[in-house]
Amino acid sequence: MKLNDVVLQNVLRKGVVEIIVEEEFVNLLQEGQPLRLKMGFDPSRPDIHLGHVIGLRKLRQLQELGHKVVLIVGDWTAQIGDPSGESATRPMLTHEQVMANAQSYLDQFFRVVDKDRTETVLQSEWFGKFTLATVLDLTRRFTLAQFLERDDFARRYKANRPIAITEFLYPLLQAYDSVAIKSDVEFGGTDQKFNLLVGRQLQSMMGQKPQQCFIMPLLVGTDGVQKMSKSLDNYIGVDEPPQEMFGKLMSVSDTLMLDYFDYLTDVTAEEVEEMRRALDADSANPMDLKKKLAADITRQFYPQQDVLEARAHFERTVQRRQLPEDIPQVGFKISPSTVSISPDDADVGTRQINSSEQRDRVSIADLIWASGLAKSKGEAKRLLAQSAVEVDQVRHCEPWIQLRDGVVIRVGRRRFARLANLDQSP
């Protein structure tokens, strides 16, 4: 099966940093034999964000050309922790936890990747049978100098940061995965390059055909600086509701937007270049392009209707600063000297606040806190002082508010609550 040039260029260029060895990889593709595409994940962090989606889209693309994904549940490596992270030792996960995390990962994974062309395996299928002898055999094959070559290790070593011995095991185990499943191609971000290469090396040491390494760019997160990651809270999760996803995409910086187009949509490289020129020449409105981006990516996870609604929501609340369609309700109940506030949000729970001489008059800061619109009363007061509070679309600066059924309180741009009198049975 000879691939046409457009398809091939798409596979080789979009959202790719490097392919080792590209020529071999192209030959494999042209031969048309189904390839085993290796992808591993760490079940201690089961959330998939757009940074991962770059790779998943690539897998999907190759699946459509007839190849097969082998997904490895890293139930052993999860206990070590990838050396790029800071915490060296991690708590052991029980089998149940691993399986629960794996399930939630799979649910997200198959939003992009074709389930029917995927085989899922647990690392423990092979590592469960390992003995110390096998481990020693593995460790003997590489040297300290080789491992200190790895950028992460080198940097940490220079900076006098700890490196646990077990962390050296991480690349080894990941490499052995490639042997165990006889992978033809392994996928990873640029931070994975070392691990992918160790896999390639180990395979050939053990008499297998070495895998190709497919290295993808790291996506910069919504802060515009650091790579997207959950711990930095600059991520867009595939699990997020459409409104949230659309909104977060709109907060991607104008300059970064083009990378997102390149890595996460089917827009061609030429089209991306055109956009770049148009933006430079001021002939395109960045916001329009970004809406297109937000819609395109959200559409990959939700039906068109949801995307339209998310867009409408954005235009309403952010652009026109109008109230959203659905406002979470916050119930109140007046009793002598105190008022109990019960937001719909169960995490907040019912809270008591004091009322003034007039029993339906309360401190708005207290109300904002009790409604869950601010983390503390201090924060609520700060927000009030910063004129971030609106009551029924009018900026509210006074410290007091009259409780009434149906009043809408807005804090900042995105936090809303509609009061409801619980004594007035409908």
Next chain:
RNA sequence: GGAGGGGUGGGUGAGUGGUUUAAACCACCAGACUGUAAAUCUGGCGCUCGAAAGGGCUUCGCAGGUUCGAAUCCUGCCCCCUCCA
């Protein structure tokens, strides 16, 4: 086993007895501006009482101590790093 260095707020990191709730930067929040939850500018960013002015409490690995006063000095403990062996 020996010698030395170090543990500071969500992160990086300054601060070695007193206007220190702790510089600066990042992240975050708000306001202004804007065709964007972009960029830029301004402000904010422990908890609590108070309408406010202002007050109380809590915070620099942990526990004690010295002192009118400690992130800063002393003692013990825990943890990390480097070098030697």
